[in-house]
Amino acid sequence: MATIAINLKEGTIESTQDVIVGIDLGTTNSLVAYMKEGRPVCVKDSNGQSALVPSVVHFAENEEIIVGDAAKKKLISDPGNTIYSVKRLMGKSFRDVQNLEGFFGYRILDDDTESLVKVRVKDRFYTPIELSACILRELKTRIEQELKASVSKAVITVPAYFNDNQRQATRDAGKLAGFDVLRIVNEPTAAALAYGIGNPQQDNSGEPETIAVYDLGGGTFDISMLKIENGVFEVLATNGDTFLGGDDFDQAIVSFWLKQLNIEMKILTEEKDFGQKIRLLAESAKKALSTAEVFEDDLNGKTVRLTRRELDTLITPLVERTLDCCKNALRDAQLTPNQIDKVVMVGGSTRVPLVINTVSGFFGRPVFNNLDPDEVVALGASIQADILAGNQKDLLLLDVTPLSLGIETIGGLMDVIIPRNSKIPIRAGRQYTTSVDGQKNLKISVFQGERDLVEHNRKLGEFILQGIPPMPAGLPKIDIQFILNADGILTVRARELRSNLEQEIDIRPTYGISEEEMGLMLLESIRNAQADMQIRGLLEARNEANNILLGGEKFLSQNTQILDETEKTTINALLNTLREAASGQDKDIIHGAIDDLNTYTMPIAHRAMDITIREVMKGKKV
Numbered sequence: 173m174a175t176i177a178i179n180l181k182e183g184t185i186e187s188t189q190d191v192i193v194g195i196d197l198g199t200t201n202s203l204v205a206y207m208k209e210g211r212p213v214c215v216k217d218s219n220g221q222s223a224l225v226p227s228v229v230h231f232a233e234n235e236e237i238i239v240g241d242a243a244k245k246k247l248i249s250d251p252g253n254t255i256y257s258v259k260r261l262m263g264k265s266f267r268d269v270q271n272l273e274g275f276f277g278y279r280i281l282d283d284d285t286e287s288l289v290k291v292r293v294k295d296r297f298y299t300p301i302e303l304s305a306c307i308l309r310e311l312k313t314r315i316e317q318e319l320k321a322s323v324s325k326a327v328i329t330v331p332a333y334f335n336d337n338q339r340q341a342t343r344d345a346g347k348l349a350g351f352d353v354l355r356i357v358n359e360p361t362a363a364a365l366a367y368g369i370g371n372p373q374q375d376n377s378g379e380p381e382t383i384a385v386y387d388l389g390g391g392t393f394d395i396s397m398l399k400i401e402n403g404v405f406e407v408l409a410t411n412g413d414t415f416l417g418g419d420d421f422d423q424a425i426v427s428f429w430l431k432q433l434n435i436e437m438k439i440l441t442e443e444k445d446f447g448q449k450i451r452l453l454a455e456s457a458k459k460a461l462s463t464a465e466v467f468e469d470d471l472n473g474k475t476v477r478l479t480r481r482e483l484d485t486l487i488t489p490l491v492e493r494t495l496d497c498c499k500n501a502l503r504d505a506q507l508t509p510n511q512i513d514k515v516v517m518v519g520g521s522t523r524v525p526l527v528i529n530t531v532s533g534f535f536g537r538p539v540f541n542n543l544d545p546d547e548v549v550a551l552g553a554s555i556q557a558d559i560l561a562g563n564q565k566d567l568l569l570l571d572v573t574p575l576s577l578g579i580e581t582i583g584g585l586m587d588v589i590i591p592r593n594s595k596i597p598i599r600a601g602r603q604y605t606t607s608v609d610g611q612k613n614l615k616i617s618v619f620q621g622e623r624d625l626v627e628h629n630r631k632l633g634e635f636i637l638q639g640i641p642p643m644p645a646g647l648p649k650i651d652i653q654f655i656l657n658a659d660g661i662l663t664v665r666a667r668e669l670r671s672n673l674e675q676e677i678d679i680r681p682t683y684g685i686s687e688e689e690m691g692l693m694l695l696e697s698i699r700n701a702q703a704d705m706q707i708r709g710l711l712e713a714r715n716e717a718n719n720i721l722l723g724g725e726k727f728l729s730q731n732t733q734i735l736d737e738t739e740k741t742t743i744n745a746l747l748n749t750l751r752e753a754a755s756g757q758d759k760d761i762i763h764g765a766i767d768d769l770n771t772y773t774m775p776i777a778h779r780a781m782d783i784t785i786r787e788v789m790k791g792k793k794v
């Protein structure tokens with residue numbers, strides 16, 4: 173088994189010699205890089221100024237989708253239609269992110285379920301995958317303009333702590349943007365590669381090394397401990413703070429200046445333009461003080477000033493918080509600071525001298541920071557891409573799965589368990605449950621391919637897990653494991669965890685399929701990515717609507733005493749609208765109906781809960 177590359181224009185399979193790009197799909201900014209004359213470079217904007225594309229998507233009045241700097245300008249003037257920080261939503265459900273409400277200036281569909289988050293823009297609902305695909309398309313255009321050729325293969329980086337769902341969502345976004353995503357790489361691994369760490373061509377001692385990658389961006393902080401041996405990277409521990417970064421430094425400066433000018437903090441929310449102006453000035457001051465000792469400028473006719481010393485005092489508590497995370501990661505990896513061989517700095521905020529000195533002091537050694545900290549991850553991703561293209565001879569290319577493997581779930585959808593290009597041997601699994609009360613059997617159909625509907629993929633086999641003890645729907649826990657061994661044999665094992673009922677089959681996924689056929693399957697998946705995503709969106713929306721309808725009907729029948737006639741009629745009408753929407757073809761209408769129902773019933777549900785609690789307190793009910 174090996175990596176397969178395809179030419180999207182010709183529909184042919186290619187050798188892996190052509191360009192594969194490296195993409196850093198960031199929370200705040202994204203970048204694309206490639207190998208130019210043997211060296212990794214990031215692609216800059218048309219003025220040759222900046223390689224950073226702000227990860228912001230704006231939906232304009234005329235339906236146009238704007239990405240990057242122009243979209244960022246709309247954050248203040250049109251926040252409801254301008255989406256930022258979408259990476260924080262990748263692979264998450266509303267329940268995962270409900271505590272972040274208030275952070276986002278745009279609307280997230282409150283469906284109070286485990287299904288993946290949707291962002292509401294006017295009357296349309298977008299998944300984080302679709303929004304990320306907008307950013308990736310912008311990067312694709314940028315690199316294609318630079319190379320004057322079409323580019324279809326990419327390596328995309330993700331944080332080391334991303335789980336399977338988040339990684340799969342990133343792959344899907346790549347596919348939707350028209351990329352054949354050859355590999356998802358951990359950001360700290362890419363950063364290390366950018367410095368030649370773990371690349372035998374440049375670092376041939378062969379000794380295992382332990383490194384720390386300290387990544388302080390605009391809004392997030394990550395620390396990762398990695399062990400590198402013979403070109404293989406193992407993540408020993410990760411830690412971090414999803415709300416700590418350069419933005420907090422700016423905020424500290426803003427508060428300091430407001431105090432000096434005797435202005436109350438509430439001006440920031442009351443006078444948005446002033447708030448934006450002082451924040452931008454604070455960021456300029458911080459950046460200037462990375463090299464200068466004093467900053468001075470005019471703010472609406474008043475002079476604001478900041479020295480490096482003052483800045484250091486303001487941000488010391490924030491930098492200390494990053495050290496707490498470092499200590500936690502070291503503890504989890506069972507390491508002490510002096511056991512770390514190298515420290516790599518990533519992220520724009522690692523330009524701050526206090527950060528460099530504090531981190532270097534903590535680990536007791538100089539840090540690696542001579543590359544542009546905004547670019548290291550993308551540069552490393554392009555080195556990884558080059559390795560996959562077979563251009564770095566000393567690096568081992570491991571055997572990988574040529575096509576994704578998964579099972580059929582509700583509505584005929586493909587649920588990928590082992591993504592394409594995973595290194596083998598590999599073991600991966602997921603838990604499922606039943607959808608009907610008292611269900612005794614569960615059919616497990618195993619498929620191979622990249623399309624969203626199993627009917628377009630290749631069926632490898634199926635079996636029935638028989639004799640599940642009768643339980644209400646949703647209660648059984650059925651663990652499905654895919655074990656692909658080094659010889660390419662796939663064992664699919666299903667086990668009901670409460671009863672220990674177990675069944676399995678062995679399959680050879682590559683049996684009876686040629687490389688050409690695999691290439692064609694891939695090509696089809698990318699060609700149909702948009703249509704597939706739409707049908708997946710519709711099927712998932714219908715499924716969610718059906719669950720909510722069941723819950724809604726139950727709620728009505730259980731709470732008749734506390735509802736007045738108007739409420740009953742309104743809820744019934746909203747349920748009917750949802751029922752009708754669910755039998756239609758438009759997922760946005762379904763989500764709209766879910767949103768309307770939830771918005772109306774939320775206060776009633778809270779009231780019902782309060783009444784139940786009061787009754788319990790009175791001792792009436794236990």
Ligand code: AMP
Pocket residue numbers: 200201388389390391417418419455458459460462518519520521522523524545546
């Ligand atoms: P990132 O999320 O990695 O793109 O990092 C962005 C953060 O880096 C923002 O908070 C920037 O203000 C900060 N930053 C960029 N350049 C500098 C600089 N020269 N000195 C200090 N902070 C910087």
